[in-house]
Amino acid sequence: MELSGGEVLIQALKEEGVEFLFGxxxxxxxxxxxxxxxxxxxxxxxxxxxxxxxxxxxxxxRATGKPGVVLVTSGPGATNAVTGIATAFxxxxxxxILSGQVQSRFxxxxxxxxxxxxxxxxxxxxxxxxxxxxxxxxETIKKAFHVATTGRPGPVxxxxxxxxxxxxxxxxxxYPKSVNMRSYSPAEQGHPGQIRKxxxxxxxxxxxxxxxxGGVVLGDAAEQLTQFTELLGYPxxxxxxxxxxxxxxNKQNLGMLGMHGTYEANMAMHDCDVLIAIGARFDDRVTGxxxxxxxxxxxxxxxxxxxxxxKNVTVDVPIVGNVSHVLEAMIALIRDTDKRADPADLxxxxxxxxxxxxxxxxxxxxxxxxxxxxxxxxxxxRATKGDAYITSDVGQHQMWAAQFYGFDKPRRWxxxxxxxxxxxxxxxxxxxxxxxxxxxxxxITGEASIQMCIQELSTCLQYGTPIKIINLNNRYMGMVRxxxxxxxxxxxxxxxxxxxxxxxxxxxSYGHVGMSxxxxxxxDAAMDEAFAMKDRLVFLDFxxxxxxxxxxxxxxxxxxxxxxxxxxxxxx
Amino acid sequence: MRRHVISVxxxxxxxxxxxxxxxxSARGYNIESLTVAATHDPTLSRMTIVTIGTERVVEQIIxxxxxxxxxxxxxxxxxxxxxxxxxxxxxxRALEHGREELKRLADIFxxxxxxxxxxxxxxxxxxxxHKLSAFxxxxxxxxxxxxxxxxxxxxxxxxxSLKP
Ligand SMILES: Cc1ncc(C[n+]2csc(CCOP(=O)(O)OP(=O)(O)O)c2C)c(N)n1
Ligand SMILES: [Mg+2]
Numbered sequence: 001m002e003l004s005g006g007e008v009l010i011q012a013l014k015e016e017g018v019e020f021l022f023g024x025x026x027x028x029x030x031x032x033x034x035x036x037x038x039x040x041x042x043x044x045x046x047x048x049x050x051x052x053x054x055x056x057x058x059x060x061x062r063a064t065g066k067p068g069v070v071l072v073t074s075g076p077g078a079t080n081a082v083t084g085i086a087t088a089f090x091x092x093x094x095x096x097i098l099s100g101q102v103q104s105r106f107x108x109x110x111x112x113x114x115x116x117x118x119x120x121x122x123x124x125x126x127x128x129x130x131x132x133x134x135x136x137x138x139e140t141i142k143k144a145f146h147v148a149t150t151g152r153p154g155p156v157x158x159x160x161x162x163x164x165x166x167x168x169x170x171x172x173x174x175y176p177k178s179v180n181m182r183s184y185s186p187a188e189q190g191h192p193g194q195i196r197k198x199x200x201x202x203x204x205x206x207x208x209x210x211x212x213x214g215g216v217v218l219g220d221a222a223e224q225l226t227q228f229t230e231l232l233g234y235p236x237x238x239x240x241x242x243x244x245x246x247x248x249x250n251k252q253n254l255g256m257l258g259m260h261g262t263y264e265a266n267m268a269m270h271d272c273d274v275l276i277a278i279g280a281r282f283d284d285r286v287t288g289x290x291x292x293x294x295x296x297x298x299x300x301x302x303x304x305x306x307x308x309x310x311k312n313v314t315v316d317v318p319i320v321g322n323v324s325h326v327l328e329a330m331i332a333l334i335r336d337t338d339k340r341a342d343p344a345d346l347x348x349x350x351x352x353x354x355x356x357x358x359x360x361x362x363x364x365x366x367x368x369x370x371x372x373x374x375x376x377x378x379x380x381x382r383a384t385k386g387d388a389y390i391t392s393d394v395g396q397h398q399m400w401a402a403q404f405y406g407f408d409k410p411r412r413w414x415x416x417x418x419x420x421x422x423x424x425x426x427x428x429x430x431x432x433x434x435x436x437x438x439x440x441x442x443x444i445t446g447e448a449s450i451q452m453c454i455q456e457l458s459t460c461l462q463y464g465t466p467i468k469i470i471n472l473n474n475r476y477m478g479m480v481r482x483x484x485x486x487x488x489x490x491x492x493x494x495x496x497x498x499x500x501x502x503x504x505x506x507x508x509s510y511g512h513v514g515m516s517x518x519x520x521x522x523x524d525a526a527m528d529e530a531f532a533m534k535d536r537l538v539f540l541d542f543x544x545x546x547x548x549x550x551x552x553x554x555x556x557x558x559x560x561x562x563x564x565x566x567x568x569x570x571x572x
Numbered sequence: 573m574r575r576h577v578i579s580v581x582x583x584x585x586x587x588x589x590x591x592x593x594x595x596x597s598a599r600g601y602n603i604e605s606l607t608v609a610a611t612h613d614p615t616l617s618r619m620t621i622v623t624i625g626t627e628r629v630v631e632q633i634i635x636x637x638x639x640x641x642x643x644x645x646x647x648x649x650x651x652x653x654x655x656x657x658x659x660x661x662x663x664x665r666a667l668e669h670g671r672e673e674l675k676r677l678a679d680i681f682x683x684x685x686x687x688x689x690x691x692x693x694x695x696x697x698x699x700x701x702h703k704l705s706a707f708x709x710x711x712x713x714x715x716x717x718x719x720x721x722x723x724x725x726x727x728x729x730x731x732x733s734l735k736p
């Protein structure tokens with residue numbers, strides 16, 4: 001089969017099983033767009049801003065586990081995509097970003113819409129490729145998908161000079177069946193000796209704690225994690241990225257840990273004697289002050305990326321490998337032995353944890369006049385039976401979503417954890433809804449974040465994605481305001497959201513349904529009304545309590561055992 | 573803090589060098605020197621990086637380098653017996669009575685004089701870091717007009733090798 005570069009690309013995407021291509025046209029990719037015309041193997045989703053394309057592809061990838069694919073033009077198309085590429089990179093999301101480039105003979109001449117896309121994206125991709133010939137094009141795409149989806153996943157950019165996609169200039173097409181890269185071979189199985197050592201340590205614990213992260217979600221190891229945790233009967237906590245990999249409703253679950261984690265999870269981290277870290281990377285928002293991190297614990301760390309091990313915290317038993325394989329191996333060893341942690345020790349440990357849990361750290365003050373943001377998330381949980389796909393933006397609303405929407409399944413909680421990108425939520429929800437047209441998708445956002453990619457409401461109309469947008473509108477960059485309240489003597493410098501649009505009218509002008517809710521008594525009914533509109537995008541603009549803060553909180557320089565609790569807990 | 577000499581075998585592709593340089597600057601690692609050239613296999617480049625860091629940092633450097641998709645293999649030469657060589661060109665002031673003395677010094681250090689004028693020599697010298705520094709000290713800072721050093725290259729002793 002003789003194909004032009006543009007056709008090679010489409011065929012390659014077909015071979016990779018790509019359903020959606022999130023893109024935006026421009027000069028350098030016009031040949032590719034021509035090849036996209038009147039074909040139906042790949043569905044192109046036209047966004048309204050390249051950042052939206054990257055987040056939508058990212059949301060698709062997070063929800064499905066399959067790589068998200070983006071197509072942008074050279075120059076401004078590529079630079080607009082950078083925020084989304086960095087977002088995916090920080091959370092290890094598999095994506096392939098195809099960017100147009102000026103003709104190869106013009107590279108380096110400051111040609112129209114030329115930027116050094118390879119140079120700009122290098123620090124925020126797993127790898128990138130500049131296509132160097134039409135002959136190598138198919139193989140390069142194959143490699144890009146391979147690198148993006150194996151080992152620790154991540155975004156891969158393929159920069160495509162325009163001359164390699166010219167219609168009429170063809171090569172014989174054959175898509176490689178496999179890739180051979182001598183320089184790239186991610187670890188799969190963990191080292192058996194290390195696994196045995198880890199199991200010995202785990203079974204001799206008196207105060208064990210399991211701490212799991214996004215790696216369990218990415219590695220599709222939720223089932224194994226649940227088996228492992230239930231088999232041991234140990235307490236477990238998850239990072240922001242790991243929520244849902246262990247059911248929130250399981251009684252062994254202590255909830256999220258870290259800066260806005262639960263009191264019991266953080267205290268148990270601090271006091272444990274054996275910490276079992278699985279697919280987590282000891283991020284600074286999770287560890288608190290590193291000098292007081294798990295002072296008494298021996299640490300087992302399972303991760304697919306050797307560079308994550310002993311990066312921030314030195315560990316005792318590192319295991320490099322695919323988390324699901326390692327968990328399976330550990331489960332088999334535990335089943336094979338009668339050795340168990342002393343039940344008396346474990347019972348005492350659980351009793352201590354119950355006491356910590358008794359602080360009821362997530363309790364908040366109820367109000368008859370003001371809508372409490374936490375109550376909105378709880379209402380959303382009821383309206384969706386706890387089974388929706390929830391995307392979010394960045395700020396207080398994100399933390400309340402994480403704290404109050406109990407996720408029982410992996411890949412349901414979709415947020416930008418590592419980079420903390422405001423503007424992520426709405427486009428990400430588009431990707432999720434396209435992947436799962438029959439599922440409920442809601443985006444929990446704030447009035448500041450939603451405005452960063454609001455233009456994608458137009459994309460939602462074009463492709464009929466009936467997302468429900470839950471805007472926790474506190475008229476503040478709430479998270480910024482909270483830090484200013486605590487650390488800057490309530491000097492609320494530039495965190496007030498003045499001159500807000502009328503979100504109802506705005507949504508309506510985009511062809512959707514808008515609702516504004518300011519009475520706490522109306523929250524549940526509004527939810528029900530919105531979710532009854534199964535085919536419509538509904539923007540629910542909740543006017544929430546402006547002064548509400550996210551609790552509990554570990555402030556800067558503090559350890560897990562020094563949380564600041566909600567002063568209003570008693571009033572709850 | 574210790575000096576480490578890391579030898580890296582990588583795909584000889586455009587951009588490979590900037591990935592390494594970018595890694596060091598992005599993560600704030602120190603680079604004392606970095607040399608790179610193609611090997612007898614033209615698809616592979618060999619790079620020698622000299623860095624100074626704590627064990628912990630150097631362990632991270634090695635892991636992060638290994639993580640680069642273009643890196644085929646690498647080794648910390650300072651963990652084994654190894655040979656280190658660097659080439660240096662020095663332009664020195666060579667006047668009247670000093671000329672003989674400089675010639676003698678160059679001989680002692682097994683250097684060779686590549687260029688001669690009325691007032692200067694260009695001396696070529698090969699050796700490890702210590703030897704090159706010792707030569708510069710012997711010449712005296714005041715007499716040095718210009719110094720160019722290639723950066724260290726290294727290879728393990730014995731029959732072990734860094735192969736793809
Ligand atoms: C692109 C970007 N710019 C700035 C920030 C810093 N930032 C973090 S939270 C926040 C405020 C978010 O306000 P809003 O969306 O209203 O959420 P709220 O905290 O009020 O719930 C800001 C500005 C960011 N995370 N991302
Ligand atoms: Mg706000």
